[in-house]
Amino acid sequence: MKRIVVEQRSILIGLAGSHGYGLNRPDSDFDYRGIFIAPKRYYLGFDRIEQKENGWDEPGIFSFLDNNKDTVIYELRKILQLLAGANPNVLELLWLGNYPVLTPVGEHLIKHKQLFLSKKVKHTYSGYAFAQIKKMETHRKWLLNPPQKKPLPSDFGIEDELPLVKDDLNAFLEYLYLLIRGRIEFLEEAEQLYQLLTADIDFKGMLKQYTLPDETLEYTQKLTNSRKDFIRLLQKSQNYQIALREWKAYLSWQENRNPARAEMERKSGFDLKHGMHCIRLLRSGLEILQQGEIIVDRRIAGDVDDLKAILQGEYSYEQVMKMAEELVSKMETAYTQSTLRHKPDLERINGLCMELVEMQGWGEE
Template structure:
């Protein structure tokens, strides 16, 4: 869809990112996030759209978006899905301080924001925080022990012509995923366990990100009726692809680092921004479980200066990791006492989605 069509059907656009958190600096970008409701053809026809995240140099009706590359406007059904899953980056959009665009339809969605809060926030907020920690650890490893050479197949005991390509690896792992899923279909009656194994655990991600351990090779060989030499080659090729992926990520990190951020990172020994966001996410998760509210603006939460101190390198890597460890333990405790429902009421959310579409009209 063209920019002007999306903006005409936008129900709200809010100022998110560092400005939303009250942590912006003079050089901070403006991150705008919003919601629009697609026209009739996208609901009843074959056309599909989930979000508009580019094309802000096209003609539009909101000048503050002109040329802004940090703008994403989600289609209603997409954002409802993300909200229902307690996605931290999206959940906070219903609790922002500033909405440059807000219609009565958008206000109706915001008025029902409590519908989307559930105990799932423990898993999503801690999961997003852990992702920040993984990035911190990767960058710290590159800072302290940078890789020297591009990995070669021979480093992993395989001939170059025998290496499985990325497509071949993914095709086999997709096959392995389907076999694993087939093995747990009989658990469908045990709803919670079935949900855990088929939805809450990302088997595809695990299979594609991590090398098969030695202790699983015989079972994998039997499950897939493969030759032993193929399974060994698969394991070695996985290890090679993981190393190659890390090498490419290292080169990209070196090339695209913000010079100021890189200098701070060099002095402190870790990525300060990832460290700050890790602590922010964990504190937010604890707050939601305890109060049933999302406090986006950290000035209101009372820890804006403390988060700025992390950004300014006033805390060591060890101190930030200890903070994270303590917050994870605190979240576990608060989770047990929280009065939030274990999961959102999807029937009510579905009714809300239909109400919003009807309010907007075609």
Template sequence: MNREEVEKRTILLGVVGSQAYRINTAASDIDLKGIAVAKKRHYLGFETFEQKDQGWHSEPGNIEAINNSADVCVYELRKYLHLAALNNPNILELMWLDAEDYILLTDVGKKLISYRQEMLCTKVKHSFSGYAFAQLKKIETHRKWLLNPPTKKPELADFGLSEEYKPLTKDQINAFLEFLYLSVRDCIEFMQPAEELYELLIARIDYKGIFKQHPLPVELLSNVQQLTRASNDFIRLLHISQAYRTALREYDNYQSWKKNRNVTRAEYERKVGYDVKHAAHLIRLLRMGIEILATGEVIVNREKAGDAPQLKAIRNCEYSYEQVKALADELFAEIEAVYPKSVLPKYIDRARINDICVELVEMQGWE
């Protein structure tokens, strides 16, 4: 769908990010997210449309605010509801913005917002703390690069590899990890506490993603070998191949980071030794997760929540790395403590979400 088509079918469009959190700086961009109901051909035909996140500034359109925005993404309704049901932090907030942050809000969009409470469950704990942990890992990775940058590109010989004894390719590694994932999943199905464990590892934790993002720990290799019946030679080659490719990926990421760093953020990092923007989002995500679990409400505007001054102070380099880390540790502990006592249901009613989707599509009408 082109820009004009998406604009015509958009039911909600709002300002998100630092502007919506009220922790923006003079240098902050304006980012927009929205939701659109696709056309009849996308629901009944072979064409697909999940989101539009490019082409906004090169295609003609009628919503002026889009022209003044740095980043715009509009999700198709089904895609949006799927992500909302996963309690994705960046998705949920779109239904909880302040009224003045909505650039466009149709009757269909208002109807969607009226159902926002039904999109929340205790999965919030995992999604918000997971996103927060990702911010923390970025902070720690950048800090490591600042304090102890890589000095050389990893070579095959560093890992006992050579042109004759080559590492496994990414495709080969991923194929094996997919097999391992399926093997673990199948084993879980036949265990005594299968239902709860299966739901934990399949529905609430992306452990397939964990498999593919991190090398298998040495202490688990014997279990992996037993489960997959792989040979000793293959397990050894898998282990060193993962180590080599992880080191190579980190070196490439470092080079890309060094080349493409935002000048202002780089200066802040040099000043305090960590990425202050990531740090502010780390603390915000944890606080929001705690609030949602405790109250069932998503407070996007951090001035209303009361922590905007602290988040701005972090962004303005007024907190040391040690202070931010200590605060994050406290909040990680707090979200764990609040989780068992949450006011939210344990699960989303997916049948209900399906009914909401049908209602909204019919309300918007076919075209």
């Protein structure tokens, strides 16, 4: 979809990222996030669009977006799904302090922003924080003990046969996921487990990201009616593909990281930016559980100087990890005491979606 159509039908565009957090420096990029409502053909016809994240060199309406590569404008239905799922990166969009574009339709959405807050934030905010920790630990490992060579199949016991390629692995793991889902779908006592594996967590993604443990191999073999040697090759191939993926990520990290950030990382022994975002996410999640509000601007939250201190290397890796551990513990307590609903009211969100589309109208494409 052309940029000008997206902009004509945008209901809000906000300044997010470091500027939204109050953590920007003079050289910080401008991260714009927005929402638009697609024309009629995308709702009633075959065409589909979820977001626009490139093409900002096309002719448009809003000059501040010209050639800005850090811009994403989501289609309404896509972002409502992300909001209902308590996605931290999009939830904050409804609590920003700076909206260069805000129409009456956008104001109506913001008026109903509390509809998207639920206890799910404990899982999503801590999950995003743990992702930062994972990146931090990976970079720390590369700093302290860098990989010496590209992994080979023989390093993982694959000698006389070719390792399974990524497509083979994903196809089998997709099949395994469907079998597991089918086994528990109609078991009444497993209803919560079914919900967990199909909606609350990305179980399919976990199957594809982590190696099958030894203790699951026999069951997997029986469940899929596979040969024992195939299951062993599957596990070895997973280990090999994970190591290969990490090797490629290491080379990319070496080649592309910002020189100033790399120097700070070398001095401190860990990635300061990932450490800061980990703490910011955990504090934000805790605030939502305790106060039922999102405080995006950390100057208002009162911890902007503390977060900047992490970025400047004034805290050690151990201190940041201890902060994170304490915040996770506080979130556990806040979760049990929070007055937020356990899960979002999808029926009301669906109704709000229809209201917003009707308010916007179909217009001309």
